[in-house]
Amino acid sequence: MTKTQSRRKARERVATVLIAVPLTVGALVCALPFVWMVANSVKTRSEAVSYPPQLLPSQWTFAAYTKLFTELDFLHYMLNTVALVGIGLVGLLLTAMAGYGFAKFPGRALGWGFFAVLMTMMIPAQVTMIPTYLVVNAAGLTNNLVGIALPTLVSAFGVFLFRQFMITIPDSLLEAARIDGASELRIFFAIALPVSRPILIVQGLLTVIASWNSFLWPLILSSSQRTYTLSVGLSLLNKQITTDPTVQMAGAALMTLPIIVLFFLAQRHIVAGFTMSGIK
Amino acid sequence: MQSSPAPGGLAASDRRPLPRRPVARAASHRRPTSRWAGWGFALPALALVAVFGLMPILVAAGVSFTDLDIAGLAHPETIRLVGAANYVQLAGDPEFWAAFALTAGYVVVGVPLIAVLALAVATGLNRSDGRFFRLLRTLYFLPAVTALVAISVIWKYMFNGQFGLFNWLLDLVGLPAVNWLSDPASAQIAVGLVAVWRAIGLNSIILLAALQGVPGEQLEAAALDGAGPVRRYLYVVLPQIRFALGFVVMTTLIGWLQFFDEPFVLTDGGPVGATTSLSLFLFKRGFRLNEFGYASAGSIVLLVTIAAVTLIQLRLRKAHD
Numbered sequence: 001m002t003k004t005q006s007r008r009k010a011r012e013r014v015a016t017v018l019i020a021v022p023l024t025v026g027a028l029v030c031a032l033p034f035v036w037m038v039a040n041s042v043k044t045r046s047e048a049v050s051y052p053p054q055l056l057p058s059q060w061t062f063a064a065y066t067k068l069f070t071e072l073d074f075l076h077y078m079l080n081t082v083a084l085v086g087i088g089l090v091g092l093l094l095t096a097m098a099g100y101g102f103a104k105f106p107g108r109a110l111g112w113g114f115f116a117v118l119m120t121m122m123i124p125a126q127v128t129m130i131p132t133y134l135v136v137n138a139a140g141l142t143n144n145l146v147g148i149a150l151p152t153l154v155s156a157f158g159v160f161l162f163r164q165f166m167i168t169i170p171d172s173l174l175e176a177a178r179i180d181g182a183s184e185l186r187i188f189f190a191i192a193l194p195v196s197r198p199i200l201i202v203q204g205l206l207t208v209i210a211s212w213n214s215f216l217w218p219l220i221l222s223s224s225q226r227t228y229t230l231s232v233g234l235s236l237l238n239k240q241i242t243t244d245p246t247v248q249m250a251g252a253a254l255m256t257l258p259i260i261v262l263f264f265l266a267q268r269h270i271v272a273g274f275t276m277s278g279i280k
Numbered sequence: 281m282q283s284s285p286a287p288g289g290l291a292a293s294d295r296r297p298l299p300r301r302p303v304a305r306a307a308s309h310r311r312p313t314s315r316w317a318g319w320g321f322a323l324p325a326l327a328l329v330a331v332f333g334l335m336p337i338l339v340a341a342g343v344s345f346t347d348l349d350i351a352g353l354a355h356p357e358t359i360r361l362v363g364a365a366n367y368v369q370l371a372g373d374p375e376f377w378a379a380f381a382l383t384a385g386y387v388v389v390g391v392p393l394i395a396v397l398a399l400a401v402a403t404g405l406n407r408s409d410g411r412f413f414r415l416l417r418t419l420y421f422l423p424a425v426t427a428l429v430a431i432s433v434i435w436k437y438m439f440n441g442q443f444g445l446f447n448w449l450l451d452l453v454g455l456p457a458v459n460w461l462s463d464p465a466s467a468q469i470a471v472g473l474v475a476v477w478r479a480i481g482l483n484s485i486i487l488l489a490a491l492q493g494v495p496g497e498q499l500e501a502a503a504l505d506g507a508g509p510v511r512r513y514l515y516v517v518l519p520q521i522r523f524a525l526g527f528v529v530m531t532t533l534i535g536w537l538q539f540f541d542e543p544f545v546l547t548d549g550g551p552v553g554a555t556t557s558l559s560l561f562l563f564k565r566g567f568r569l570n571e572f573g574y575a576s577a578g579s580i581v582l583l584v585t586i587a588a589v590t591l592i593q594l595r596l597r598k599a600h601d
Contacts, residue, residue, distance in 0.1 A: 027419035098325030105318020120333030131336035184317040213427035252430035
């Protein structure tokens with residue numbers, strides 16, 4: 001009995017290794033562009049455009065990174081991007097509030113409101129792009145970070161996730177707070193929001209990533225460098241591919257590495273959040 | 281006193297004689313403010329969704345019947361109603377149909393490709409929850425969280441004809457160099473490849489979350505009945521995750537129909553329009569040529585196409601269940 005058991009265990013282990021090998025190869029293919037990016041961001045320019053290419057730099061230099069901040073305006077772009085992340089987090093609060101309203105105050109009119117939110121999930125960005133531009137333009141909010149953030153401030157998918165989660169908060173908990181005389185706003189901040197921590201973490205992370213990466217709206221809605229984000233700044237570099245790949249790779253690394261670190265720290269919460277959202 | 285609503289809600293009103301307005305009381309046994317509180321919470325988000333989600337569709341539909349362009353934007357009095365002229369022009373526009381056919385091609389090849397690859401990756405990742413497998417999980421997810429522009433910069437560098445990584449790799453195994461982004465056929469493959477690379481991560485995480493929800497007892501029961509690993513996978517695991525699979529297929533399908541990002545940043549639709557997808561065609565007509573009316577008509581066609589495909593898929597799945 002123990003012999004067959006240990007044999008089965010050994011077979012299981014062999015199977016795990018057999019699965020791990022192709023899986024690792026695939027993961028390396030996924031990661032290769034990032035390795036290539038970091039390696040070339042610390043090469044000298046002549047080495048980065050030499051053929052045949054070398055994976056590791058023979059001589060390390062951070063000149064490309066310095067150039068981003070001294071000769072180019074990347075500090076300014078970065079501050080804009082950080083501001084957009086901040087505005088995005090305000091949007092996250094509005095998203096959570098809407099989810100709470102739809103979950104805990106049922107009524108026919110609000111039901112239709114929720115349906116309308118769900119409808120917008122199907123609409124492609126290219127359909128809304130021109131009218132949205134017209135709307136923001138008419139409101140005089142182009143070349144303005146708030147105007148740039150507005151079109152994507154509330155995500156329908158986020159409202160949906162918050163509602164699904166908050167509907168499971170027991171009514172008795174909220175009712176008890178009401179009897180104790182707590183205001184509706186206080187109940188939301190002191191009870192509903194803390195209870196929804198798992199979904200808040202996932203949505204918060206997705207919001208930060210999306211705001212940090214935001215590209216299309218800043219591109220369409222800015223006509224001067226004043227409101228450019230890191231993505232837009234990097235795309236300007238992108239137009240001059242043959243000039244200096246090391247600066248481009250440094251810019252890409254500057255954008256990518258904070259997100260990678262953030263994601264690595266929080267990846268368990270993301271899988272858990274998707275499990276909890278009930279898509280299965 | 282009696283006509284004023286009880287402040288304590290249900291508990292307080294229970295002991296009182298029937299109030300004068302029993303209907304209103306029965307409908308809401310909360311404080312009257314709480315009904316408005318719901319609206320208070322939802323309103324800011326609802327307003328944004330209405331302005332940036334719903335209204336644009338109506339505006340696009342309206343604009344699609346006009347000849348609105350950049351001049352019309354400055355002088356609204358010059359905008360003319362042109363009826364269905366934009367739609368008629370669309371139907372006879374070879375560039376529109378080329379973009380349509382290209383997009384359809386990406387759907388037909390791309391949806392099964394992404395679904396199968398993501399399922400394979402998720403199944404592999406589900407094998408273990410150890411530290412090494414968690415690291416692999418992160419690596420697969422990296423492309424999905426990386427900024428589009430960063431991705432384009434990196435891939436363009438690797439696709440470069442003179443000093444790019446890929447041609448060097450081809451050279452190593454004795455194959456001739458490829459003009460990745462400047463030859464029509466290879467450019468179509470290249471932008472598709474980058475899109476697949478980006479899509480694997482998110483979809484395999486969704487499938488992984490579903491796979492982790494498959495109860496182990498059922499697999500053990502099937503194993504005791506003599507079912508081998510392949511049959512267990514086909515007859516126990518796959519039916520259990522069919523909703524996640526359906527979700528992945530549906531979102532991937534919509535994603536390919538809206539295919540925009542990769543050709544936009546890698547090739548700008550070129551060379552000679554070979555990678556101009558439907559969305560990119562609309563974007564160029566709308567924002568480069570400022571033909572707002574014409575592009576709006578095209579975007580309504582795209583919206584109807586997506587709605588129709590989604591509906592057909594939902595029907596098919598219902599019939600299948």
